Amino acid sequence: MGSDGEAGAVYDSVLDAVGATPLVRLRRIVPEGSAQVWVKTEWTSPGGSVKDRAALAMVLDAEESGALRPGGTIVEGTSGNTGIGLAMVAAARGYRAVFVVPDRTTAEKQALLRAYGAEVVRTPGLVPQDDPRHVRRLAGRIAAGTPGGWLADQYDNPANPGVHERTTGPEIWAQTGGRVTHLVAGVGTGGTLTGAGRYLRRHGVTVVAADPWTYRYGGGDGSPYHVEAVGHYLHPLTGTDTWPRVYDPAVHDRVERIGDGDSLRTVRSLARSEGLLVGGSSGTAVAAALRVAAEAGPDAVVVAVLPDSGRIYLSTYFDDDWLTRRGFLDAVAGPRVRDTVGPYAPGLLVAPATTTVAALLAALDRAGPGGAVPVVLPRETDAVTWSAPDVIGSVRPADLVGLRPDERVGAHAGPPPATVGHGESTAAAAARLDAAAVGRHDAVLVLVDGRAVTQVRRDRLGGRPA
Structure with missing residues (x-):
C-alpha cells in the first residue's frame, strides 16, 4: 500500500499508462518450502491485458514506417486480447478497427471490442491453417481489400517481442532488485516469452514456457483446448504446421505442460485464496510456476506473467454450470454422473x-455390440480420451449397411453425441438431456476435464421413463 498522501501517476493519454504493471507476491497457494512466487499483473494495463504493450508498439512502429497512415484501418486476427489492445489504441489515435475472432472467443471479449467502436468478424476457430476461413487468412484478406488497411500481424511482427525485451523484462528485473531466478510465461504468439525471456536470460534467469498439455509447442498433438489465448492448436488437416515467427524456442530452457483442468482450477484458487481474478492462461502460468517453485527451493524467486483479467471469462471459467457440464467441476450435491454410470471403460x-x-465394421466385431460410434478428427495419437471439440459426429452400425467397404465413415456421420460432465448431478444431466430430446437409446459422452472418456446409453442416467 502506498504511503498516506501519495498520488498516482498523471498521464497525457491513456496510452501513456500502458506497462509498468505491479508485481504481487502469492501467499496462500504456494506450499511451504517452495520458492517465492510473484506474479506480473498485466491485467492492470488500461486495456486489461499484456497485449496492450504489443498493440501500442506495433501501431507506433507502423506509423513510423508509413505502413499505417492517418485515417487508416487496423485489421487483426485475434482471440480477443490483442484486438482489445489494438481497439483501445485505434480509438485513442483515431483509426478504424476490424478484428476477426474465432467463434470460441468469449462473449465478453467480443463485447469489449465493440465497446471501443471496432467491427467484429466471427469465423470458425477449429479449421486448418490454410482454410480461407482461418482467423489469420481471413484477416489478411480483409486488410488487403480495405483502402488504408494495415494488418497488425502479431504472430510475425517483430515489434511484439521487441516491446517485451525493452519493457517487461527490465521491469521484472528492477522490481525484484535483480533477485528473480525463474521467469514463467505462456507461449501464445510467443511475444512475451521471447522478448522478456531474451532480456532476463542475459542476466542468468531460467526461462520456462508454460503450455497446455495438448498444444504443439510442448510436443502435444495439437488437439482443441479450453484455455484461451495460449498454446498452438493444430487442425489435423493442416498441410504444414506454421508457428509464429515472433516465437523463438531457443529462448526458453524448458516447457511445463499443464492440463486444462489444472489451469482452470488454479484460476479459481487464485480468485478465492489470493483475491486475484485472472484468466485461464494465467492459471496455466501459475500452475507451471508452482511446479518450478517446488523444485527450485526456498532461495529462488519465480515470476509468472499473468496476461489478463478474469472479468472477461465470467461466463466460462467462473461459471460453475459451464465448468460442471464439461467435467472440470463437481456439482455440490450428488449422486453424480460418475456414481451412476460406474467404472469407465479403459x-x-x-x-x-x-x-x-470395412475397418469400422471389423472394429465393431472385435468390440462387441454397441450404440453409436463417435466420429473424430483424425489425429496421430494413441489417446484413450478425446477432446470434445474433436468429436465431429457419430455413426451407427445400421448407417453402414449397403455402403461400399472403402467408403469413409466421416461422409456418413450424423450429429455428434450429447455430452455430460462426470461430476454433473445425474438428475440435472438427465433433465438437460430430456429437454434436448436425447432418446433413451442414444449414446452420451462422459467428459472429464473437457475430454470424452467413455460413452453410455441415455437410459443409464435415469430421468425419462423407459
Missing part, C-alpha cells in the same frame, strides 16, 4: 473420419 471406441466402412 478406452473410448472412436472412428476417425477417414476410417473406412
Whole structure:
C-alpha cells in the first residue's frame, strides 16, 4: 500500500499508462518450502491485458514506417486480447478497427471490442491453417481489400517481442532488485516469452514456457483446448504446421505442460485464496510456476506473467454450470454422473473420419455390440480420451449397411453425441438431456476435464421413463 498522501501517476493519454504493471507476491497457494512466487499483473494495463504493450508498439512502429497512415484501418486476427489492445489504441489515435475472432472467443471479449467502436468478424476457430476461413487468412484478406488497411500481424511482427525485451523484462528485473531466478510465461504468439525471456536470460534467469498439455509447442498433438489465448492448436488437416515467427524456442530452457483442468482450477484458487481474478492462461502460468517453485527451493524467486483479467471469462471459467457440464467441476450435491454410470471403460471406441466402412465394421466385431460410434478428427495419437471439440459426429452400425467397404465413415456421420460432465448431478444431466430430446437409446459422452472418456446409453442416467 502506498504511503498516506501519495498520488498516482498523471498521464497525457491513456496510452501513456500502458506497462509498468505491479508485481504481487502469492501467499496462500504456494506450499511451504517452495520458492517465492510473484506474479506480473498485466491485467492492470488500461486495456486489461499484456497485449496492450504489443498493440501500442506495433501501431507506433507502423506509423513510423508509413505502413499505417492517418485515417487508416487496423485489421487483426485475434482471440480477443490483442484486438482489445489494438481497439483501445485505434480509438485513442483515431483509426478504424476490424478484428476477426474465432467463434470460441468469449462473449465478453467480443463485447469489449465493440465497446471501443471496432467491427467484429466471427469465423470458425477449429479449421486448418490454410482454410480461407482461418482467423489469420481471413484477416489478411480483409486488410488487403480495405483502402488504408494495415494488418497488425502479431504472430510475425517483430515489434511484439521487441516491446517485451525493452519493457517487461527490465521491469521484472528492477522490481525484484535483480533477485528473480525463474521467469514463467505462456507461449501464445510467443511475444512475451521471447522478448522478456531474451532480456532476463542475459542476466542468468531460467526461462520456462508454460503450455497446455495438448498444444504443439510442448510436443502435444495439437488437439482443441479450453484455455484461451495460449498454446498452438493444430487442425489435423493442416498441410504444414506454421508457428509464429515472433516465437523463438531457443529462448526458453524448458516447457511445463499443464492440463486444462489444472489451469482452470488454479484460476479459481487464485480468485478465492489470493483475491486475484485472472484468466485461464494465467492459471496455466501459475500452475507451471508452482511446479518450478517446488523444485527450485526456498532461495529462488519465480515470476509468472499473468496476461489478463478474469472479468472477461465470467461466463466460462467462473461459471460453475459451464465448468460442471464439461467435467472440470463437481456439482455440490450428488449422486453424480460418475456414481451412476460406474467404472469407465479403459478406452473410448472412436472412428476417425477417414476410417473406412470395412475397418469400422471389423472394429465393431472385435468390440462387441454397441450404440453409436463417435466420429473424430483424425489425429496421430494413441489417446484413450478425446477432446470434445474433436468429436465431429457419430455413426451407427445400421448407417453402414449397403455402403461400399472403402467408403469413409466421416461422409456418413450424423450429429455428434450429447455430452455430460462426470461430476454433473445425474438428475440435472438427465433433465438437460430430456429437454434436448436425447432418446433413451442414444449414446452420451462422459467428459472429464473437457475430454470424452467413455460413452453410455441415455437410459443409464435415469430421468425419462423407459
